Amino acid sequence: MRHIFLDTETTGLEHKLGHRIIEIGCVEMRSRRLTKRHFHRYLNPDRDIDAGALAVHGISLEFLQDKAHFADIAAEFLDFVRGAELIIHNAPFDIGFLNAELALLDMAPIDTVCHHVHDTLRMAKDLHPGKKNNLNALCERYGVNNSHRTLHGALLDAEILAEVYVAMTRGQESLIMDLGNNNSGQPETAEQALNGGQRRAQCIVRASDEELAQHDQALAAIQKESKGKCLWLSGETVS
Incomplete structure (x- = not known):
């Protein structure tokens, strides 16, 4: 199955109030390995950006003035995600914004193009009830390096989410891939495994x-x- 890890940045929190997407980031994974294929665009929203949103992602309206509009990249974006399973942290937020953008173009909702949508926030809440389950908290919990994440960014957050997802689903992972040891004799990290760690011969003990x-x-x-x-x-x- 082809998985696409997706994140967006927006002008505000409510698409129903006319807020728009200003950044889309997607990374592709096949067989629990990142393929190095990605989709990343900044978008001109033709509206102001809320101060609270600007403080989160740091993307200014001035920076976006010469960027494409969603209508310009919609077909390319849909081609990239078509037939894949989308994996998104707090999926209702991003899906709501994507569907609002598509509706403005009289296009069908995103779930008519993609195979399925998984919400890793819901997964995390089921695994860790009563605990913080934002992306930073999950990075700390699963030992994922996010020191380079000073501000939110769609492509960066999609890449981090991919690594967090591998760690969250490690019980399934053991049936599919062998993290094993690297050449130094030290256990491989999820990041090393994501980016092509070598598979070792497995011994099956029944x-x-x-x-x-x-x-x-x-x-x-x-x-x-x-x-x-x-x-x-x-x-x-x-x-």
């Missing part, structure tokens, strides 16, 4: 019948304690 029985007993106990909410048993019947 569970014995006794271990499988103990595993089933443990899942049954979890199912009982959670009152039927054991995720491992979703779609399965507990005997």
Whole structure:
């Protein structure tokens, strides 16, 4: 599956109040590896930028005066994301703005072009209830270097989100890719793995019948304690 990590910067917080997108950043991933393909544009919004938004991203209206309008890049953008799964932090915000821009052009919503949209903020809240789950907090939690993120930026944040996503889904990752060790003998970071760490030969150790029985007993106990909410048993019947 082709994944696109996407982020936007805007003139304000509410597209319903006429705020517009001023930056789009996307990076592509296939088989949990960044492909180095990306889409990045600054956009002229033809309106003022709220002071609060300017303090977050630092993109001035003066800088955007000679940039393209969304209408000029809409077709190219849709071609880049077409058929992919979008992964966005706080997806309702970005999707709302994208759909508002598309609606101004009498174009169909983004979900008619893309395969699916995943919200990593929702994922993080499910994994870490009651904790801060903004991108900076997740970088700290998963050991992702974001020291170069002094201001928000769409392309930079999309790249950071890709690394955070790999770390957040490491349980799935172990079934697909081997982070293993690099040539120095030290464990590879998620960043190294994203950018083409070498896959090592894997040794498959299968569970014995006794271990499988103990595993089933443990899942049954979890199912009982959670009152039927054991995720491992979703779609399965507990005997």
